[in-house]
Structures are given as C-alpha cells and as structure tokens.
Amino acid sequence: MFDTDMLQHTLSQGERMAAPLPQRLSHTLADGTHVSMQWPGILWVEPASPAEHDVVLSAGVHGNETAPIELLNELVTALLEGQFSCRQRLLVLFGNPAAMCQGQRELKLNMNRLFCGAHRRYEGEEAMRAALLEQTVEAFFAQPDRRRCHYDLHTAIRDSRREKFAVYPFRHGRPWKRSQLAFLARCGVDTALLSHAPTTTFSYFSSDRFDADAFTVELGKVRPFGQNDLSRLAALRQELVALLSHRQSESSPPAPITVFDVAQTIIKRSEAFRLNFADDTANFTEFKPGALLAQDGELAHRVGEQTEAIVFPNAHVALGQRACLTVVPVGDEQPFE
Ligand SMILES: O=C(O)CCC(=O)N[C@@H](CCC(=O)O)C(=O)O
Ligand SMILES: [Zn+2]
Secondary structure, X not given: OXXXXXXXXXXXXXXXXXXXOOOXXXXXXXXXXXEEEEEOOEEEEEOOOOOOEEEEEEEOOOOOOHHHHHHHHHHXXXXXXXXXXXXXXXXXXEOOHHHHHHOOOOOOOOHHHOOOOHHHHOOOHHHHHHHHHHHHHHHHOOOOOOEEEEEEEEEEOOOEOOOEEEEEOOOOOOOEOHHHHHHHHHOOOOEEEEOOOOOOOHHHHHHHHHOOEEEEEEEEEOOXXXXXXXXXXXXXXXXXXXXXXXXXXXXXXXXXXXXXXEEEEEEOOOOOOEEOOOOOOOEOOEEOOOOEEEEEOOEEEEOOOOOEEEEOOOOOOOOOOEEEEEEEEOOOOOOEO
C-alpha cells in the first residue's frame, strides 16, 4: 500500500535524506498513472499518456517553511486518492527533510545556495541532498521537446507588504514570459521580481540548465507545521490542479501582476555587517534615495538615485551570502514575450 501522507512518510525517515528508502514504493492508480518513491520526500508521477508539461513542485528547501509543504502534501494525497487525474508528468520534492524534522530553516547550510554544483564545495547531509535533488531533476527533465516548469515554494521570514511574490531567475537575455506572470497572478501571486544575475538557487538551476519556466514563489510568512491557514493558498491549489489535470483555468482573468527589477544584491562581507533598520521592518518597505541600508565595516550600502524597497533582509546569513535585495519598479527596457 502506498502511503497517501507523503509528509508523514518523509518525516518518519528522520534525518536520512540522502540515502534511498529501504524499499522502493511503487503503485499504479486506477487511471493508469504510475507513482513511485525511491528516496525520502521525492515522488515521481508518470501518467499513462502524459500531456505536454513536465512539472516540478518543490517545498521544504528551507525546513521551517511549512505552508507550501502542507499544500503539496494535501495535493499529493488528493492525487493518490483519485480526487483528480494527473495528466502531466510530475515530480514532487520536499527539499530538506532533516531540517523539516527539526522545524529549522537549515541544519548547517542554506540549501537554496547549493545548486548549480555549489554543493561540491561542501560536505554533509544538505550538500548530498542538494546533489541528489539536482540529479533527480536532471533525470526528470531528460525527455526532449517537453514544456518544463518548476515552482519552488517558500515562505518568508518577515512580514511582507506584498504577501505573495515570485522571484523570476535571471534569463541571460531570454525574454521574460507574460504567460508565466499571468499564471502566477491566477495563483494569487501578484508581484514578481526580475533577477539580473546568476545565483545558486534551485529555481535558477532549473531555469538555467533545463530552460524550465522556474520561479521561487514566496507564499506568506514562516509558521510551524499545523499553524498555517491553507485557505490563503486556495487559488494556487486550484491553478496547480488545473495545470496537472490539463484543464483550462476556471478563474477569471487576474489583476495585472506588479513587476519589480532587482536593483541591488547586498552581500555580507564581514561579521561587522549590520542592517540600518529595525528587525521587524517588513519586506517591500521603501527607502528614499541615499538612505543608509546597511553598514559592513567601512562599506556603506545606500539606496541609489530612486526610491528602493527592501526584500529578504537578513544580517545573520553566512559570509559571502546575500543579506538583502532591493527592488525598483520595472524599467521599460525589459524584454517580455
Ligand atoms: O524571508 C527571507 O529572508 C528568505 C525567504 C527565502 O527563503 N527566500 C529565498 C529566495 C530565493 C531566490 O532569490 O530565488 C531564499 O533566500 O533562498
Ligand atoms: Zn525559503
């Protein structure tokens, strides 16, 4: 019998997240869809006659970001119970099960900085898990001429003036896709940030290596398991089921999404790094031109010539990592298709 509670099954494996399950689980649903699990928190779904999308849905790359984990778990249960028929090839990933077990963002390493081979510079369970996730995504996306997408679901540490927003990874000059922004808007994600530099995040990995339509999607604030209001993610659930069922979306055309350019990526260079605003300052709080945002020893980080809003400020990241983004309204020069 295939366990319909993927989350409990994953947590029951404890901290063994880079080792295969003692026994591979495999099951064929009534509609012919084949479902299998060989590693903790990695579910592979192969419909009998798949439609054109290969869909990766991930959550728990940060172990304490529980709302999207609960959402994906509920979606998997619905699929396994036959509540909807999955017509797209689907890979569901719980990124960092060991951190999920501990209710922590990470054990030792921020897993969302370990992709694109960055895991090779480190040792330990999280580096091994990131390597496994890369190999799994590569194997899943190996089929040619498919439409690939990857939505990597997160929640933010701070309050946010914009509850749900997506980071659109750098596309090396390829146009940003309005169709994807419209999909996100139907999901209730009303804000997108266009990145202008390569990173080592999971969504950048799928975008860069496999030309997938990939995003980091922020879905509210971090809360412990059991304390999330999943009704706030109802629109996202509905659109994911429509995508997976290969049905037209039934939601009315969304309000246009607000798009920002990432203006600055502030890196923590020394242990002297300090943010120049209160710890409870919400994401998307605006600062006037010239305002001091952070001090890193002698180095001052200031707003440029136009007002900028802060996103993901965090003085407690490892040296060399991003401690804050700033964003500005999107410029006219961005290529969209
Ligand atoms: O709230 C925060 O400070 C962090 C929330 C989070 O985990 N965000 C992602 C964004 C990844 C990206 O830029 O694509 C992260 O920091 O990994
Ligand atoms: Zn996260």
